[in-house]
Amino acid sequence: MRWTLLSLTLLCAIAAADPKSHYMIHCMGCHLKDGSGLPPEVPAFDNKLGILAASGKGREYLVAVPGASQSPIDDADLAGVLNWILTMYADQPSYQPFLESEINHYRHKPIKNPARLRHELLGATN
Ligand code: HEC
Known part of the structure; x- marks a missing residue:
């Protein structure tokens, strides 16, 4: 019994550190499982993320949008989730x-x- 509890605790700790789990807990409610969101209010994740992440102002936007900046996860974990989203939805990695x-x-x-x-940031591609 004690071992079961211990393994469960460990499992939760491992799951909590994983960007995909953070996404499912803190982001998926609005952005949906497949990132399709609810346009126009919640934009679908696509390569516009890559375009935004390639400029300083765009990066500031990606971090400061309320859903991301106000999520109850620390800076390292938010970096992890944003990088995971970029890997999933943006084309060529033209961004850091x-x-x-x-x-x-x-x-x-x-x-x-x-x-x-x-x-303003996306101009005609919006
Ligand atoms: C309560 C709903 C909600 C939650 C939860 C949420 N978001 Fe969002 N997100 C939005 C909305 C709405 C927008 C569009 C910009 C705006 O109006 O804030 C957005 C935009 C974004 C964008 C910019 C996408 C683009 O193409 O412009 C990113 C990146 C993003 N969110 C990341 C996240 C991350 C990461 C999380 C979880 C940690 C998260 N969001 C949680 C509602 C949410």
Whole structure:
């Protein structure tokens, strides 16, 4: 019995550290399991993520959107989830993976109007 509890605890600890698990617990409610979201309010994850992640302003947006910046996970885990999402949905890696320090830098700068900023950043590709 004690061993069962111990293995369960270990299993939870391992699962909690995994980006996909963080996604399922903290992001999937809005972005859905396959990342298709609920456009136009919740944009579908696709290669626009790669375009955004290739510019400084775009990276700031990706970290500071409320769903990401306000999620109850620490900077390292948020970096992990964002990198996992990019690996899943963006084409060629023309971007650098997010580092914990970058998350911390952008996370506390709230965006007034995320939809408008996204539109400005993506221009005609939006
Ligand atoms: C309560 C709903 C909700 C949750 C939960 C949520 N998001 Fe979002 N997300 C949105 C909405 C809505 C947008 C569009 C921008 C905006 O209006 O905030 C968005 C946009 C994004 C974007 C930008 C995508 C693009 O193409 O513009 C990223 C990246 C993102 N979210 C990551 C996450 C991550 C990572 C999590 C979990 C840690 C998460 N979100 C949880 C609602 C949510």
